[in-house]
Amino acid sequence: MNPECIDQHFPPNQQSRYINQLLNRVGLTRRRAQCFVRLWVYLFLKEQQAAQRSLPSPLRQLGVPQGFLPCTHREAAVLFYEDQDRGSDRAAGLMLDKLVALGLINKQFDGNTTCIQICLLPEFQAESEAAEQPTTAIDTFNPRTDTIPVANFLARTYNWLNRIPDCTSHQIAKTLRRWSQQYPQGMRVLRRCDTLHPVGFYVLYPTAASSEERFFMAPSKSLHLSTANDVDPIEVAQPGDLTCTSVFVRSWMIEPSFMTPDQVIGMLEDAQTLLQDMQQQFPNLCDIHTLVVHPFHEELTLSLGFHKTGQDPQMPVYWMYMALDRYLALDLGAIAPKLKLSYATNTQDLAFAGRS
Structure with a gap:
């Protein structure tokens, strides 16, 4: 320009x-x-x-x-x-x-x-x-068309929050495409209906039992999208794995111009449906873990019933946990009037969970 x-x-x-x-x-x-x-x-x-x-x-x-x-x-x-x-x-x-x-x-x-x-x-x-708000719909992440737009707005957020020059759209794009090959049904986007451009994104990642110890270690050891490290610290579980008990919210983001209670609740309700489907593939799934790095994200997760389980000694990030059954039982419509979005609209992008 x-x-x-x-x-x-x-x-x-x-x-x-x-x-x-x-x-x-x-x-x-x-x-x-x-x-x-x-x-x-x-x-x-x-x-x-x-x-x-x-x-x-x-x-x-x-x-x-x-x-x-x-x-x-x-x-x-x-x-x-x-x-x-x-x-x-x-x-x-x-x-x-x-x-x-x-x-x-x-x-x-x-x-x-x-x-x-x-x-x-x-x-x-x-x-x-x-200003007129374009109509949106929640859709499956398409690695062919969504990877670059999503990687770009994730990179803006990570570079702003972490000031890590090595956190590039290219690095994030590679990770997103790798995740889409591992467990594509866990990746969802909030999509504009007029341009089909993604304006929101989240990832639910079934975690292999061998990686569950990460949820009890320093949170910074599980950061992935916001680093230049090619080695993913969290291993995905395969459908049918009876030892899989945890799902990791690896990312959950909405662009601020689309940050309204209706959009937030819509994505949270979509996550409820997706988790119910995941229970069919992972019968023993019972725990939800996520990482939080911003006061707004703490407000949102606390309003849903998450609680802190681990603070990082060197970075302002921490683990939060909620039982899967508790989340599925939430009446999200009743929570909508209580949502506070002031922090989110003053940041670059909403990134509630899983800078990982």
Whole structure:
């Protein structure tokens, strides 16, 4: 995405509408508001282009980019000072710092790249919520069409949470395809009905008895998707294995723009159905284990009845456990009104379980 081209996609008159809505904020001059809106437009377009999503041109309104996206000071200078001579990279960096201080953006630097997150502001919350939500459906993971899109949004989350440069989409894609060969029925996606693009994903992984000791060891020893290690620390059980008693939730994620109680409950109910089917293949299945790394995920798992069983001594991750029979007996419709999604919508992607 070329920062010089944003006016073609979101014209200045549309930008002015957003700028004017921001001017009542303390400390926010028109110039700073203009820089913020142009940065917002650029990162939103950059995100959509990376995801290969088609957009109307010109855009009628802006969506909020999900999580941290790379933006160099050179790119910011082109955005902020497109018609001026005095816009240096250093000046652009100082403007970014002012926008951080004003609570408009978050910024982080991993040693190589500056990454920016646009904050969802109250001025635009109602507009964002009023935007039409595409219809979705839960479907079987298709390794031919879903691997790359799912790997991309998993990689964004893992790189943001762990700041592990080696956690690449390529590495994750290889793991997803390997899992789809081992136990494909355990992989599910939340799919947009208009584009068929996956916007949510989860994996239920029947665990071989030889790997069950992992659930009683330091959680970091069982991380897999978020590492560059080709060796999977957890072995899958084969259908009909009478020694298999545990299922591991290896991933459970929804993109924040689709994070609603209905979507969450829909995926949880789908997991109930899948677990009932798994019981036919693994008659002695009785335990659910998962890994949690974020306060929202703790809130969600606790509301379902999970409890902590092991804390990692070096990383902010821990095991949580729930009896399978308890989960299958849940009235998820009654839980929906109690769900708190504030943490999830302030993170890059919801990743409730199993960064593994």
